[in-house]
Amino acid sequence: MLAAVLSFNAQADDKKGKNQKGNTPFRKMVAELKLSEEQRPKFQALQEEQRKFLVAQKKRSAEEKKAAGKPYWKARNAKLKELFTEEQMNVWKAFQAKQRAAREKKAKGKK
Numbered sequence: 001m002l003a004a005v006l007s008f009n010a011q012a013d014d015k016k017g018k019n020q021k022g023n024t025p026f027r028k029m030v031a032e033l034k035l036s037e038e039q040r041p042k043f044q045a046l047q048e049e050q051r052k053f054l055v056a057q058k059k060r061s062a063e064e065k066k067a068a069g070k071p072y073w074k075a076r077n078a079k080l081k082e083l084f085t086e087e088q089m090n091v092w093k094a095f096q097a098k099q100r101a102a103r104e105k106k107a108k109g110k111k
């Protein structure tokens with residue numbers, strides 16, 4: 001019985017390690033951006049704004065999502081263009097394109 005409990009605890013610890021946000025592709029991309037001390041809090045604020053928007057989107061119908069999404073993403077991209085240098089914007093766009101391609105590949109695999 002003790003061995004079973006210890007085994008279960010070891011498995012739980014393994015799962016905790018997997019769920020922790022380590023060196024994710026997003027974190028690597030943020031490191032590549034090399035944000036200045038001035039840019040970092042502004043970028044974090046944009047990310048928090050996006051998180052709140054996405055939470056709100058989950059509660060909306062498909063039509064409402066579409067209506068709210070287009071202006072939000074257009075405004076967000078404008079804010080990012082103001083915040084980032086040209087080089088940083090290129091890193092951001094490359095990351096976005098890579099993520100989009102991965103989503104499309106995954107969607108095709110489900111069909």
